[in-house]
Amino acid sequence: MEQRATPLIWNPILRQYLVNAPHRMNRREGTNECPFCADITSGRVSPDTNVWLHPNDFPPMQAPVGEAYVVIYSREHQRKFTQLSVDEVHAVTRLWRDLYLDVASRYPTVMIFENSGEAIGQTQHHPHGQAYGVSVIPPTLERELETVIEDDEAGRGCPFCRVRTELNDGPHQVAANTNWQAFLPPYVRYPYETHLYPRRHVANLALMQDDELRDLAAMLLQVIKGYNALFDGAMAPMPYLMGLHQLADERFHCHIEIQAIGRAPGKLKFAASSEALWNLWTNDSSPVQKAEELRTAIAKKEA
Ligand SMILES: [Zn+2]
Numbered sequence: 001m002e003q004r005a006t007p008l009i010w011n012p013i014l015r016q017y018l019v020n021a022p023h024r025m026n027r028r029e030g031t032n033e034c035p036f037c038a039d040i041t042s043g044r045v046s047p048d049t050n051v052w053l054h055p056n057d058f059p060p061m062q063a064p065v066g067e068a069y070v071v072i073y074s075r076e077h078q079r080k081f082t083q084l085s086v087d088e089v090h091a092v093t094r095l096w097r098d099l100y101l102d103v104a105s106r107y108p109t110v111m112i113f114e115n116s117g118e119a120i121g122q123t124q125h126h127p128h129g130q131a132y133g134v135s136v137i138p139p140t141l142e143r144e145l146e147t148v149i150e151d152d153e154a155g156r157g158c159p160f161c162r163v164r165t166e167l168n169d170g171p172h173q174v175a176a177n178t179n180w181q182a183f184l185p186p187y188v189r190y191p192y193e194t195h196l197y198p199r200r201h202v203a204n205l206a207l208m209q210d211d212e213l214r215d216l217a218a219m220l221l222q223v224i225k226g227y228n229a230l231f232d233g234a235m236a237p238m239p240y241l242m243g244l245h246q247l248a249d250e251r252f253h254c255h256i257e258i259q260a261i262g263r264a265p266g267k268l269k270f271a272a273s274s275e276a277l278w279n280l281w282t283n284d285s286s287p288v289q290k291a292e293e294l295r296t297a298i299a300k301k302e303a
């Protein structure tokens with residue numbers, strides 16, 4: 001198949017890049033053969049390997065513009081993320097750290113993310129996430145970095161540490177363990193959008209200890225299982241976008257944002273005109289109330 005170098009196109013009006021990747025229209029959708037199971041049958045991964053990286057067969061970017069990988073969470077095709085144990089997800093978060101260490105040596109941005117659910121375009125069912133190394137810093141990350149730099153230069157310290165402290169143990173909090181906190185900040189765009197912060201100020205996965213990665217694994221499972229327990233399971237499986245924001249700059253504070261797309265049983269939230277065309281978001285729900293629903297769902301799940 002033709003693989004043209006995929007360019008970054010500069011938008012001079014918004015002053016940001018767009019990835020132009022026309023060849024991705026041809027990517028397989030819903031084919032029977034699983035390319036990740038093929039890694040096992042072909043012997044590409046050894047029998048004792050449970051998590052691994054698979055090069056993205058339809059990468060939106062190629063070196064030196066960027067690189068794309070698929071992160072395989074389990075050998076078992078039918079397993080759902082929520083069926084993995086904390087130890088198994090810990091293997092995934094440690095693989096994320098290895099991946100960060102490798103890719104960050106070549107690119108300023110390492111995007112680790114997951115698109116979960118057919119409603120938002122997941123095409124492979126084998127449990128997996130993705131990762132991109134990118135030669136530019138995407139707009140959202142750049143905006144967050146600008147805030148971090150402004151606050152640092154004004155002597156205000158880390159804005160993420162401030163948010164974390166303000167929301168600690170309050171009505172916006174959803175879950176907490178020794179090393180991580182999860183909450184719905186007042187400014188979330190989606191009703192169940194959840195942000196996960198490490199308690200320690202740490203810029204990226206390379207600087208994280210094993211116990212912090214284990215607590216992250218436990219919290220990811222807690223939150224996603226909580227989503228699926230909302231309305232007695234009537235919204236399961238909750239479609240979501242999950243992304244890890246991190247940078248090499250030590251002033252940055254690594255965190256995870258999960259945009260859960262469901263808003264009520266059978267109903268999804270879509271970015272409409274004011275959101276898609278102006279980037280002015282409307283949240284039709286109360287984050288405090290949704291945080292409480294999610295806390296209750298998590299508690300019920302663990303009872
Ligand atoms: Zn498979």
Ligand SMILES: [Zn+2]
Nearest residue numbers: 158161201253
């Ligand atoms: Zn911080």
Ligand SMILES: [Zn+2]
Nearest residue numbers: 144245255257
């Ligand atoms: Zn962020």
